[in-house]
Amino acid sequence: MSADPRRAGVEVSLTSTLAVEPTQFANLRRRALRHIGFMIGGGVLVLVVFVALFAPLIAPEDPYAQNLTRRLLPPIWHADGSWSNMLGTDSLGRDYLSRVIHGVRFSLLIGLSAVMISAVIGIFLGIMGGYFGGRIDSAVVFILTCRLALPVVVVALAVVALVGPSLQLVILVLGLLIWDRFAVVMRSSTQQVRGLDYINAARALGCSTPRILWSEILPIVAPNLIVVATLEIANAILLEAALSFLGLGVPPPLPSLGLMISEAKGLMIFEPWVIGVPGVVLFVMVLAINLFGDGVRDLTARDRSS
Amino acid sequence: MLLYILKRLFVAFLVAVTVSIVTFSLVRSAGDPAVAIAGPDAAQEDVERIRVQYGLDRPIIIQYGEWAGKAIRGDFGYSRFLNTEVSKVVLDRLPVTLTLGALSISFALLLAIPLGVLAACYPNTILDRIALTISVVGQALPSFWFALILMVFFGVHWSLFPVSGSSTMLHFVLPSIALGYYASPAIMRLTRAGMLEVLASDYIRTARAKGLLQGSILFKHALRNAVIPVVSVAAVQLGFMFGGSIVIETIFSLNGLGQLAWQSIHRADLDTMQAVILINAAMYIIATLAADILNAALDPRIRVN
Numbered sequence: 001m002s003a004d005p006r007r008a009g010v011e012v013s014l015t016s017t018l019a020v021e022p023t024q025f026a027n028l029r030r031r032a033l034r035h036i037g038f039m040i041g042g043g044v045l046v047l048v049v050f051v052a053l054f055a056p057l058i059a060p061e062d063p064y065a066q067n068l069t070r071r072l073l074p075p076i077w078h079a080d081g082s083w084s085n086m087l088g089t090d091s092l093g094r095d096y097l098s099r100v101i102h103g104v105r106f107s108l109l110i111g112l113s114a115v116m117i118s119a120v121i122g123i124f125l126g127i128m129g130g131y132f133g134g135r136i137d138s139a140v141v142f143i144l145t146c147r148l149a150l151p152v153v154v155v156a157l158a159v160v161a162l163v164g165p166s167l168q169l170v171i172l173v174l175g176l177l178i179w180d181r182f183a184v185v186m187r188s189s190t191q192q193v194r195g196l197d198y199i200n201a202a203r204a205l206g207c208s209t210p211r212i213l214w215s216e217i218l219p220i221v222a223p224n225l226i227v228v229a230t231l232e233i234a235n236a237i238l239l240e241a242a243l244s245f246l247g248l249g250v251p252p253p254l255p256s257l258g259l260m261i262s263e264a265k266g267l268m269i270f271e272p273w274v275i276g277v278p279g280v281v282l283f284v285m286v287l288a289i290n291l292f293g294d295g296v297r298d299l300t301a302r303d304r305s306s
Numbered sequence: 307m308l309l310y311i312l313k314r315l316f317v318a319f320l321v322a323v324t325v326s327i328v329t330f331s332l333v334r335s336a337g338d339p340a341v342a343i344a345g346p347d348a349a350q351e352d353v354e355r356i357r358v359q360y361g362l363d364r365p366i367i368i369q370y371g372e373w374a375g376k377a378i379r380g381d382f383g384y385s386r387f388l389n390t391e392v393s394k395v396v397l398d399r400l401p402v403t404l405t406l407g408a409l410s411i412s413f414a415l416l417l418a419i420p421l422g423v424l425a426a427c428y429p430n431t432i433l434d435r436i437a438l439t440i441s442v443v444g445q446a447l448p449s450f451w452f453a454l455i456l457m458v459f460f461g462v463h464w465s466l467f468p469v470s471g472s473s474t475m476l477h478f479v480l481p482s483i484a485l486g487y488y489a490s491p492a493i494m495r496l497t498r499a500g501m502l503e504v505l506a507s508d509y510i511r512t513a514r515a516k517g518l519l520q521g522s523i524l525f526k527h528a529l530r531n532a533v534i535p536v537v538s539v540a541a542v543q544l545g546f547m548f549g550g551s552i553v554i555e556t557i558f559s560l561n562g563l564g565q566l567a568w569q570s571i572h573r574a575d576l577d578t579m580q581a582v583i584l585i586n587a588a589m590y591i592i593a594t595l596a597a598d599i600l601n602a603a604l605d606p607r608i609r610v611n
Contacts, residue, residue, distance in 0.1 A: 037442070142317070145317070146324045146328070148542070148545075149322075150325060150328070151546075151587065151590070152549060153549055153550060154567050154571075154583055154586060155329075157552065158332070158571050158579055158583065159332065161571045161574070162333070238448050238449075241450070241451075242449070242450050246552075246556065246568070261450070261451055261454070268457075269458060272458055275451065275454055275455075282448050283446055283447055283448065283451070286446040
C-alpha cells in the first residue's frame, strides 16, 4: 500500500516482534495439546475440581441423610439397580453417589490444605540449605534425614489416636509430615541457580538476601515446585484415605472415600461394588492429578531446554 | 572407606537419637500417659497417684533420660496390655515384618527392573508405553484398596491364596504384592532412565563393536552401572515399606510389627508405640546406611567425596 520503503520496513519489524510472543505461547499450547497424559489428566482434573467446588449443587441428595428402608440398593449396572440411586446406597441407606461427590470434595480440601502447610516448611528448609550451603545445609539435610526415618503412617495414626480424630488434625499432621520432597527439590534447584550470573548481579546491586531468595530464586524454580505440589496433593489424598480407612483419619459420618471403603469392607465379599465405587473414584482422582503433574514436568522441562 | 563408613555410622546414630527424642515428646505430649494407664473411667485422684508412682510428674527431659538409659540396654519398658516386656514382643513380631519387607522389595525389583530394561531397550514403542502405563497406574492405586481387591478375587472368589494369618509362606503372597507394587514405579522409571543413559555411552558402543552378545551387553555391562541409583531408591522404599506394613498387616492379619503398632495405638500402649516407631526408624536408617555403603563399594567416586 505505502510506497515508502522505510515505512514498509517498520511495519514488517512490528509484525515480526508481535509474532514472536504468540509463537512461544502457541508452541507451549501445541505441545500441551499433544501430550496425551497431560490432556487426559488435566481434563479429568477440571471435572474433579468442578465437582468438588459445586458438590452441594451437583449431589442429588444429602450425603448424611440416612434412610434405613433402602439399605444397600445396588448400583445402576446391576440387574435391579435404579436411576434414583445411580451408585446404590450404603448400609445406612445413604445415597452413594452423593457421598462420593462430597468425598471428592473432602479429599481435595485435605490434599490442598495439607500441601499448603508442607510447601511452606519444605520450601523454607530447602531454600535455606540450597542457598547458604555449609553448616546450614548440613543441618537441613540432617532434619530431612530424621523426617524420612519417621514412618509417616504410623506417626500420623499415633498422633490422631492420642489427640482424637478430626478433619483439622489430619490436615495438620499430614502437612507437618510430607514436606520432604519439597525440601529435596527446592534444595537441589536452588543449588543449581545460586551461582548464576543474574543472582550475582542482584547481589552486586545490593539486593538483600531475603529479596534475592524471594524474587530472584523462587520464581525461577516455581515450575519444579508446582510439579512437587501436584504429586504431594495426590500423596496426601492417598494418605488421608489410608488413615480414614484404618479409622483414625476424619471421623464418621463425614463422607471420606477411605472411610466409605472401611465402612463397606465387611460386605465386600458378597457385594464387591461397595468398595469398588469409592476405590475407583479415589484411584481416578489420584491418577488424574499424577498425570497432570507429570505433564507439567514434561512441558516445563522441554520449555527450559529450548 | 573405613572413615566413610564411620562417618555415616555416626550420622545414623545421631538421627536415631533425634528420632527417639521427637517420638518420645510427641507421644508424651499428645496423650496423657497417666490417663492411658489408669483407663478412661478412673477417678482423678487415682490418675494423680499413678502419675507420681510412675514418675510422670517429673520434667520430660528427665523422663526421656531415664527411658533412653534403659532403651540403650535393650529395655523398652513393659506392655500392660500384653503383660510382657516390650522388647520381647518386638523381637517376637520382627521376623514376620522382615519377611514381608524382603518379599515385597523382591517383588518390586523383579517387576520393575525387567520392565525398566525392556522399556529402555525399545524406547517409544508399545513396550515402553505398556511399562509406563503400569508405573502410572501403580502410583495411583491406593494400596489398602488394592489389598482388599486382591483379597476379594484371589483370596475368596478364586481361593488361590489364604487371606489371613502368617503360618505358611503362601500367606505372604498377597500382602507382598499389595505392599511391593507401590515401590515398583519409582524403581522402574529410574532403571529405564539409567539404562537409556548407559546404553548411549561409549563403552557400550565399544562392547557392541567387539561383537559381544546383546544379553551380555545388557546384563553384564549396562545394568551394573544403571543399577547404582536404583540401590539407594530401593533401600528408601524398603524403609518406607516397614512403615507402610501397618496397613497391609492389619488387612491381612499378619502378626508382625505393623499389627503390633496398630494394637498399641488402639490401646494407647505408649511404651510399645514408642518402641515400634523407633524400630521402624531404625530399619529405615539401616536400610539406607547399607545402600550408602554398597554404593560406595560399587562406585569409588562416592567414597572419595
